[in-house]
Amino acid sequence: MRAVFRSPGLAPSVVAPVVDAAHAIGLWQGGELSLFADGLQDLKARFGYAPQVLAITGTNGKTTVTSLTGQLVARAGKTVKVAGNIGPTLLDTLAEAMAHADMQVAQQDLEREEKQVTEPVNDARIEALQSADHEILDTPDGEEDEPRPQAPVAPAAVHPMAGALPQVWVLELSSFQLDSCEGFEPTAATVLNISQDHLDWHGSMAAYAAAKARIFGAQALMVLNREDPQVMAMRPQPVRVKLQKPLERACVTFGGDMPTRPGDFGIEVMNGMTWLVRALEADETRRRRKEEAEELHIQSLIPADALRIRGRHNAVNALAALALASHAGCALGPMLYGLREYRGEPHRVESVAIVHEVEYFDDSKGTNVGATVAALHGLGLDRRVVVILGGDGKGQDFGPLFEPVTRFARSVVLIGRDASRIREVLQGSGVPLQDAVDMDDAVAQAAALAQSGDAVLMSPACASFDMFDNYGHRAEVFRTAVARLAEVAGVSMEGGL
Template sequence: MNTNKHIAILGAGESGVGAAYLAQQQGYDVFVSDFGAIAGHYKKQLQDWGIRFEEQQHTEAEILKAVEVIKSPGIPDTAPVIKKIKESGIPVISEIEFAGRYTDAKIVGITGSNGKTTTTSLTYFILKNAGLNVGLAGNIGKSFAYQVATEKFDWYVLELSSFMLDDMFSFKADIGVLLNITPDHLDRYDYKMDNYTASKLRITQNQTADDVFIYCADDAETTKGMQGNTYKAQLLPFSIEKQITPGAYLDNDNIVINTTQEHFTMSINDLALQGKHNIYNSMASGIVAKVLELRSDTLRDSLATFKNIEHRLEFVGKISGISFINDSKATNVNSTWYALESMTSDVVLILGGVDKGNDYNMLKDLIKQKVKAIVCLGKDNQRLHEAFEDDVDIIVNTSSAATAAQTAYHLATKGDTVLLSPACASFDLFKNYEDRGDQFKAAVKEL
């Protein structure tokens, strides 16, 4: 027990409140501090559990008493309170790092700039279908710490952001998956791609020869970042450009997975998730399944029947022959590129929000090919106008999901697709990307 040991938790969202519960269970004296307002349901949980907390301030004297600080992934190292904590020599860790100390479960850790929520959900779906006692956590669902405190799973599938990985030190993924690395959150990494790449590759830290690292051999930043490094884990790459053994590759229209088990093959036309990016996602999940020696018929059935997560290329409905798709989770340019790449009709594209220093050049060719009009949804749309005014005939500004949906509907004709895939964060007009997606779906239903 850790009686009389103080632990401070910064941020009272899902991860912070879950960490607080686990820390209390482990005998710590817990103090939760949130610089903003705490959501009502989280506040009630803390009150019900008798955990001390504060909101809309950080009482430094209380925080600096801690033997360790668990911080929300959203708090940057440049925050004044974090600087003071580190100057005081107090370790700062993530909720994932903390929770990992108190479970013997095996871990599948999945990271990447794009596709990690889909791949994490798909991998969990496959493992659960195969009868494994498995939990789903990380950037998705109930916090890892809360589940460690309240459940007894043999396996966890964790979606891990770079922000989480930055504050993980002793934690180890038994199976680590890195989907891709594209520019995102560079404001947190001194605008240096090498720093961001190094953060993503922390998924491999502490791995041994008994572990597995699955990665995309077609991803330039990943392969560049891996050069010169040695990896103790078994490497299982996947590619749609070349044949790879062991690993996964594309043979005509068939995915081939070859680990220590027999070959697994499946036509990409039978996958529940369509589009080039989802071939990669399905390959990554499929390799995990074969590493665990799951039955091929179970894997095939799971890959064919999986339903995608909310807010990721989610079909909302069809009105007057116009399809509406909610891809609000596309908070960076690369996600929007993947969404456009999978479109087979003319598109009215809804873009915009908080620009994180985006480079829109990679979208230009697809926008010229597929997009007939752009509806901007944000407080400041100037950079979108500058980027695309020569590529489409119509760019209009809106400042609410309802107006954006109505405007896009009027600009579209029968057979077109209205695609909300913003390429930007949502915090200028919405609470988060879920709120943006929910408001868009509600607006479509009102049309």
């Protein structure tokens, strides 16, 4: 036996005896991410390939930020591959990229050989070169040769293979992949948020957060959500160095509030309009005294209303993507165009239709409490929400739903196995709670409860397996029910009155 490879589907408690035994006899052990990191190291050693690697994790928002970051990088003119938890797999994508690069290099070699064979010999050019050589070597008698000027040293040529591979990798990584990771060192990485999820696999919130924190490696730029205390706690304390300033880990933060440090991203409301902004140092040439606060210039980037993805939480996701892509050297202008173009991912607060001035949103991917809390905060700042909740709660604590439901919901419609548990938590919220027998009934009740200008949000905060095949099937049933409402009202599923 030479190595132990861990499947992300196996919990640490299950594989612990095997992993411990492997460590005891010095066997290498790891998972897919470790193999991917080894692959990049091998390509660097052989071809000098050193791409930018941007890594994304978090309980919610991973797929949106990964997909958006990939789009921003591509819009900025860089070659990019997106892989990981979002699919396709890391190793399949790396193998595909290497095969494509091999073909590209082979094609270039073939074209170069054909050009050399078919290119006619230029006699005049050869004579000119010979004459120039003679003049250089033939110096007059009695004169010493003067030292010749040194030719400039050409930069080291990029190996064709390195030039053919992607300049940037954007990776969505789950806590399962990160838990078994060894040797992964991205250029920049983010943990978007931390809330209860997969505790049956990790065993505790502390273990879950620790797995997420492995994404930063030893030296990546940390892109942190400053509104999440558990995420901010991942930044290590400054390292004290004798007779020098303490060394701080490189960090950029983002959040739904105003940025307070140069390089950070945030949100500002100006004259009633919400803007995505970035903080810059007002005068980088000026030296400040130690006790003097930094003077900031707030750069307005894009109005939140210009984004196709809806909700405050998606504006914050956009800030995380901007921070990552900026560190990969992407120009701001093309990235802002990319932000305007991005339409979002299916079943993630996806607008389905507008019927009788009520907008219907499919957030079937909201399979945990944190996702639904984010969706309620995202939509509820602009309107009242009728929310459809319930399903298989996976033993979660539904307590965090109380505050946003109380604040933003007009009514709650409950479905599924754990409807009664959610009702117990929300009983004192003052928000009307109604039970539905299935999704069709839930949509019909939500439509009757919603008022002009409201949103109906199907964000269950639960898994779907008690009533549906998967979250995609749940979304399909929801959309079909909304389509019936739209057909009766004489409107299209694309929205409109």
